[in-house]
Amino acid sequence: MPHPLILLRIAPLLSSTAAVSMTLCEDVFLRPFGAPHPTLRKPANRLLLAHVNAFKPYAMAMTATFYFSAIGTAVVNIKFRDGGLGLSGTSTAAPRNLSAVFYLAGVVFNALHFAFAPRDLALLDIVADEDRVDADKGKDNCTAMASWVSLNVSRGLLADFPGFVCTFAGFLLSLS
Numbered sequence: 001m002p003h004p005l006i007l008l009r010i011a012p013l014l015s016s017t018a019a020v021s022m023t024l025c026e027d028v029f030l031r032p033f034g035a036p037h038p039t040l041r042k043p044a045n046r047l048l049l050a051h052v053n054a055f056k057p058y059a060m061a062m063t064a065t066f067y068f069s070a071i072g073t074a075v076v077n078i079k080f081r082d083g084g085l086g087l088s089g090t091s092t093a094a095p096r097n098l099s100a101v102f103y104l105a106g107v108v109f110n111a112l113h114f115a116f117a118p119r120d121l122a123l124l125d126i127v128a129d130e131d132r133v134d135a136d137k138g139k140d141n142c143t144a145m146a147s148w149v150s151l152n153v154s155r156g157l158l159a160d161f162p163g164f165v166c167t168f169a170g171f172l173l174s175l176s
């Protein structure tokens with residue numbers, strides 16, 4: 001029977017792993033729409049409206065779930081950092097305090113994900129806001145999707161991936 005605290009300690013890592021995996025999957029699955037084969041560009045431009053609108057509610061629910069639980073459970077770990085698991089043989093408080101520092105850095109990076117939200121939503125609006133169809137008539141939706149994919153890469157490198165690494169370090173240090 002594992003120590004009950006281990007569930008609390010690993011919760012931010014599980015959520016942060018899910019978050020960074022989602023970033024990676026979005027890149028893999030959406031990148032082709034940013035640069036379709038020339039013969040497919042026309043249909044891709046038309047298809048994006050339906051595609052993005054179909055996945056948007058689920059993608060938003062997943063984003064909220066993964067990032068809010070990564071942030072929330074890390075905050076709980078920082079608050080209740082006492083009670084080492086004794087897995088490293090030492091029982092000093094120093095590694096656990098350092099663990100809290102890394103969990104906090106993870107919180108900051110994971111929260112930084114949301115700083116990209118306005119630009120993210122503006123690009124998706126170009127691609128998939130039916131009310132804007134007239135205003136954006138003729139707009140190349142694939143180009144907007146390509147911009148979204150590069151935003152996702154920048155955000156992944158500046159926020160999601162560092163958030164995952166810090167949370168992982170926080171977890172390892174919490175084991176002492």
Ligand SMILES: *[C@@H]1O[C@H](CO)[C@@H](O)[C@H](O)[C@H]1NC(C)=O
Pocket residue numbers: 042045046049127128129130133137138139140141
């Ligand atoms: C982009 O998608 C909209 C629908 O959202 C469509 O009306 C428009 O024609 C598309 N753009 C191109 C270049 O096909």
